[in-house]
Amino acid sequence: MSLMLKPWSRRLAWALPMIALLAGCDAGKDSGNDTAKDEVAKPHAVATYVSAPWEALPAVSDSDLLAGFESWRSACQRLKADPVWGATCTAAASVPGNAVAVRGFLKERLDVFGLRSADNTPNGLITGYYEPVYPGSLTKTATAHVPVYGVPDDLIIVNLESIYPELKGKRLRGRLEGRVLKPYDDASAINGQGSTAKPIAWLTQPMDLQFLQIQGSGRIQLKDGRQLRVGYGDQNGYPYRPIGRWLVEQGELKKEDVTMGAISAWAKAHPERIPELLASNPSYVFFSARPDSNEGPRGSLNVPLTAGYSVAVDRKVIPLGSLLWLATTKPDGTPLARPVAAQDTGGAITGEVRADLFWGTGDAAGELAGNMKQQGQIWMLWPKGAALPQVPDAPTGS
Numbered sequence: 001m002s003l004m005l006k007p008w009s010r011r012l013a014w015a016l017p018m019i020a021l022l023a024g025c026d027a028g029k030d031s032g033n034d035t036a037k038d039e040v041a042k043p044h045a046v047a048t049y050v051s052a053p054w055e056a057l058p059a060v061s062d063s064d065l066l067a068g069f070e071s072w073r074s075a076c077q078r079l080k081a082d083p084v085w086g087a088t089c090t091a092a093a094s095v096p097g098n099a100v101a102v103r104g105f106l107k108e109r110l111d112v113f114g115l116r117s118a119d120n121t122p123n124g125l126i127t128g129y130y131e132p133v134y135p136g137s138l139t140k141t142a143t144a145h146v147p148v149y150g151v152p153d154d155l156i157i158v159n160l161e162s163i164y165p166e167l168k169g170k171r172l173r174g175r176l177e178g179r180v181l182k183p184y185d186d187a188s189a190i191n192g193q194g195s196t197a198k199p200i201a202w203l204t205q206p207m208d209l210q211f212l213q214i215q216g217s218g219r220i221q222l223k224d225g226r227q228l229r230v231g232y233g234d235q236n237g238y239p240y241r242p243i244g245r246w247l248v249e250q251g252e253l254k255k256e257d258v259t260m261g262a263i264s265a266w267a268k269a270h271p272e273r274i275p276e277l278l279a280s281n282p283s284y285v286f287f288s289a290r291p292d293s294n295e296g297p298r299g300s301l302n303v304p305l306t307a308g309y310s311v312a313v314d315r316k317v318i319p320l321g322s323l324l325w326l327a328t329t330k331p332d333g334t335p336l337a338r339p340v341a342a343q344d345t346g347g348a349i350t351g352e353v354r355a356d357l358f359w360g361t362g363d364a365a366g367e368l369a370g371n372m373k374q375q376g377q378i379w380m381l382w383p384k385g386a387a388l389p390q391v392p393d394a395p396t397g398s
Contacts, residue, residue: 124353173237328376
């Protein structure tokens with residue numbers, strides 16, 4: 001829910017900066033109900049978007065071109081009324097499904113802009129994510145005892161933009177105690193004391209829940225063969241802090257060795273320290289049950305993600321629904337170049353040249369996602385004549 005500031009709004013407005021310091025301002029993963037609109041205005045002082053010719057784009061196969069285009073076109077249902085993408089989406093509906101027609105359409109309708117980081121370099125971090133499948137139950141059992149909480153009724157969300165326009169996209173989360181908005185419980189408190197929210201399912205391992213929260217969606221395998229699909233519902237308002245960073249700080253892993261597999265192996269070898277590991281990340285994600293289907297999970301744009309062709313981005317830099325051209329490598333070093341669609345966000349996905357590639361569902365996708373920590377370049381394909389997105393000053397990458 002969004003809090004409409006009533007008679008006590010002035011008092012709350014005065015208190016918001018302090019509350020933000022206590023609870024953390026969050027512009028992380030949004031619910032699928034958000035509209036697909038981003039403000040367009042003057043470009044950033046740093047040349048975030050650098051005009052480039054079409055010839056600057058790495059060559060891609062016809063199959064990758066068509067798959068990336070279809071992934072982007074699938075989001076047009078959310079962009080029909082968008083002032084930037086609406087007309088292009090309408091025209092895209094009639095483009096034949098062959099490479100010649102798609103290339104011609106893209107060159108006719110879109111300009112190319114290379115993305116640059118704050119220090120004006122074209123390279124950035126490209127990671128991967130996936131939809132995991134974990135064993136669990138709809139009821140608490142002797143083996144399934146880790147709750148997957150739904151969204152608490154007492155979680156209050158304040159859109160800071162309504163008070164401070166310069167904080168566009170920032171949200172504050174907390175709970176009301178009397179007439180005072182206070183920080184919501186952090187992950188350590190929720191893990192230790194429970195939540196007022198009702199569990200929608202139960203998992204067998206605390207690390208499964210942690211990885212489910214990091215991925216933002218997943219499936220729970222039930223004993224009767226059915227699967228329950230769950231997706232991001234909301235978050236407790238605290239900034240995401242990578243658990244891999246804590247392991248590095250503790251001297252347990254080297255920075256270059258941090259992967260999901262390495263973290264899992266460490267947790268299995270040190271079960272007594274798992275609570276300590278989980279407490280290092282104050283962020284906590286609440287989930288909602290989602291309809292099961294053969295489609296991918298829905299991202300922040302509320303359209304099904306396409307394995308290999310949907311990415312999570314920093315929406316302050318790349319508006320959701322944008323068509324991108326990605327050049328990076330797979331974990332084994334194999335070159336990877338293809339068009340991809342910006343259809344999701346994530347708390348750890350921040351910065352100008354930053355993307356998280358969705359690899360699909362299950363263990364094979366998880367192997368790719370968990371080991372992907374590559375360098376890469378991103379070009380944004382933008383409707384001709386449209387103003388470039390406004391980028392806040394001094395963004396930071398991670």
